[in-house]
Amino acid sequence: MSNSPLSISARYFDGRSTQEYAVSLSIENGCVKLRGDGILRDEALTALEISERTRYGSRRISFAEGAYVEAFDRTAFDQLLAAAAIGESQVVRWQQSWSLTLAALVLTIFTLTVGYIWGLPWFAKGVVVVLPDTTQHSIGHTALQSLEGDFFEESKLPHTRQEDLRNRFNAAVQRSLGDQAPAYTLIFKKSKIGPNAFALPGGFIVMTDELVKLAKEDNAILGVLAHELGHVQHQHSLRNLVSASVVGVVAFMIWGDASSFVASIPTVLLQTRYSREFETEADTFALDFLRRAQIPPAAMAHMFRALQKSSGENAIPELLRTHPATEERIRRFESPDP
Ligand SMILES: [Zn+2]
Known part of the structure; x- marks a missing residue:
């Protein structure tokens, strides 16, 4: 006994008018066959699109030119597909x-x-690594400009004092790193955020007047600058910015609004926490730097303590951002590994 091919009742729409045609639908030898109501249509399955199975609603087979056939008996439709050995795509199964x-x-x-x-x-x-120096420099420069006013104003340190600190740091860099030193620009600013120092992309190191005043000795200032030079050397600021940008792009793809992120870029640069890993890296750099430059690292430990005391009334300075580890960090400078 030969099986007559399974056929189910369906409705056919020509895609041009709202007229519907009652048809019987069967699948034979890779071909969809429609019969009835003045309709006789055979189409190769490969040229058709079978709609996904949804929990509710009809199933539909669409033809290339816009016509389609719709079946409301989903169970019968599934049997029809099964008999024709047409599997649901994996994705469709998942959705169910x-x-x-x-x-x-x-x-x-x-x-x-x-x-x-x-x-x-x-x-x-x-x-x-692949971002050109000029790009890094202009990112840092732009950030610096937009921080001006809200966070900083011109340094009130006497010019001679600035020059003296600059010369001492340059000399220490020479002693410690020679021509291996990364390019940097040291900038003094009067700050509205208290004693602080930080590094921006492009090698800009900003030190606030308040931090200079807080330091009991110049070696502490050199220690802080060495730490910031460590951030410059490892490009921590830029790496943070790139990460934050990726998060901003993903947020844009999900929520469709990038404006608030773009507006926040300067603040991201100023206030984003460095990871503890970055701080440790900068500390290690600073310790090594001070040792080579023959500056006692203990001055840095005193600076940490002074900052800790003063940060009560101010925002937490960059140097103390990874707070829980501060004690451990201070100890590294008090008794550095031989
Ligand atoms: Zn740091």
């Missing part, structure tokens, strides 16, 4: 299962988290 949807969501979040923690720093490190 809540547990799998949840699993996909968890996997997405997991991927984003792993990407954020490990992928992003890795990506940022790669990007800054």
Whole structure:
């Protein structure tokens, strides 16, 4: 006994008018066949599009020119596809299962988290390597300009004092690093955020008048500058900015608004916490720098303590951002490894 091919009832629309035609729908030898109501149509399956299975609603087979056939008996439609050995795509199956949807969501979040923690720093490190010096310089310069006014004004330190500190630091850099030193520009500013020092992309190191005044001895200032030069050497500021930009782009793709992020770039540069890893790297650089320049590192420890005391009334200075580890960091400078 030969099986007559399975056929189900469906409605055909020509795609040009709202007229519907009752048809029988069958699939044979890779061909969709429609019969009835003045309709006789055979089309190769490969030229057609079968709509995804949804929990509710009809199933539809669309023809290239816009006509389609619709079946409301979803079970019969599934049997028809099964008999013709047409599998649902994996994606369609996934969409139907809540547990799998949840699993996909968890996997997405997991991927984003792993990407954020490990992928992003890795990506940022790669990007800054290929970013031209001139670009880095203009990013830093632009940031510096937009911070002016809100956060800083012209330094009130006597010019001779500025020159003296600059010369001493330049000399220490020469002694410690010679021509291996990264390019840097030392800038003094009177600050509205208290004693602070930080490094911007392009090698700009900003030191506030308030920090200079807080230091009991100039060696402490040199220690702070050495720490900031460590951030310059490892391009920490730029790497943070690249990471924050990626987060901004992802946020834009999800929420469709980048304006608030773009507006916040200067503040990102000023206030983003360096990771503890970055701080440790900058401290290690500073310790090595001070040792080579024959400056006792203990001065830096005194500076940390003074900053700790003064940060009560001010924003937490860049140097103390990784707060829980401050004691441990101070100890490194008090008794550095031989
Ligand atoms: Zn730092």
